Amino acid sequence: MRTVMVTGGCGFIGSNFIHYLLKNCDVKVVNFDALTYAGNLENLRDVEQDKRYAFIKGDIADAAQVSGALERFEVDSIVNFAAETHVDRSILTPDAFMSANVMGTQRLLECARVYWSLAPGDKNCRDYRPGVRYIQVSTDEVYGSLGMEGKFCEDSPIAPNSPYAASKAGGDLFVRAYCETFGLPAVVTRCSNNFGPYQFPEKLIPLIIYNALHHREIPVYGDGRQVRNWLYVEDHCSALCRVMREGTIGEVYNIGGDTEESNLNVVRTVLRMLDRPESLIRFVADRPGHDRRYAMDYTKLRGHTGWSPLYSFEKGLERTVQWYLANERWLETAADQEFQTYCKMMYT
Ligand code: NAD
Ligand code: TYD
16 A cells, blocks of 8 residues: 655645545555644544554654654655745745745655665666655745736746745745756646635635634725635645646646636625625735736646546535534634734734
8 A cells, every 4th residue: 555645734735635535545644744833633633543544743844854754654655735825924924934835845855855766875866666756736826926817827937926935936946856857756736726624714715704703804905806716625635636646747737726706706705605794894905915816727637637626616615614614613723822813913
């Protein structure tokens, strides 16, 4: 049985991906996560006893910890979700994003190269253990911002605008360099905005739900007409599985949803689903460097693997809202003291 190391597996997408893997694939899973403010062991409580699952607390920027885990569990594949992920926090503390997303990714790549190489001491060796794979979970934000027309393709210029996007672009390009220079069998995916269960409440959709449930105002940046290409998280997980199995080494694959929605429409729709008034909407100062529109062309992935999303935006949003309503305790625990302090600083 193959062993997949999921880094950042206690976060939003990583924990959904682990659930997806254990349910749909015959693999062992090692969850390697530093447990930052965004990492939550509760997300995986239900699989803790599964014999195919193990958790290791560790930092991808710590080579000894990473190498130890690769050796101990005889890892065949790495799917790297571990990152600092919130654009607004990247404006407050860009250095944390540089450390985790650029340096962390490079260390993880180097550990993978050394562990999988048939001659680790020889930098010219391009031979690796059979079947090993490194998947880098990157983002549409590396492409920067679009106008009203067009979509990002895999060969669109890399033009990040936020410290978060720049740090993800740095990690993403390091993967390319390890492929080209050392022949590391790696693939990069770039996905649009995800939503679904277990998303930390700093992000737009769970923030709307949390604030609406507490009768708090919903902060909408600028005119609220920025557009995001939303994808239900389970669809991202199924796409990643396809890429793990069928993706071509050295390639980049865009992953995206079919729905483009303005932030204001998203806020209004969630408020309607929760039966809360639009008077909760509060327009606030815009985010500096705020990208206007993202849209992904995922023709390459569809052509190569046959993947396309199963969930419409409405169906995914309905499931998401129902999940948060059924898991209010999870939400209250995630929205801890650190989160309240962050919100006070961000929004007042
Ligand atoms: P998240 O913030 O919910 O979770 C990140 C996880 O990584 C947390 O569990 C955290 O503890 C862990 N982590 C952070 N730094 C670490 C380190 N140095 N070592 C080990 N673990 C560390 O993030 P998410 O929304 O689940 O995003 C996961 C990945 O997907 C990220 O790489 C992100 O850039 C990418 N992505 C996210 C979206 C989205 O809409 N959320 C879209 C496209 C791509
Ligand atoms: P977010 O969930 O932070 O994802 P990203 O910045 O990676 O796209 O934000 C989604 C959109 O919602 C983005 O255009 C910023 C906007 N937004 C608000 O208007 N108010 C908020 O309080 C937050 C967190 C986001």
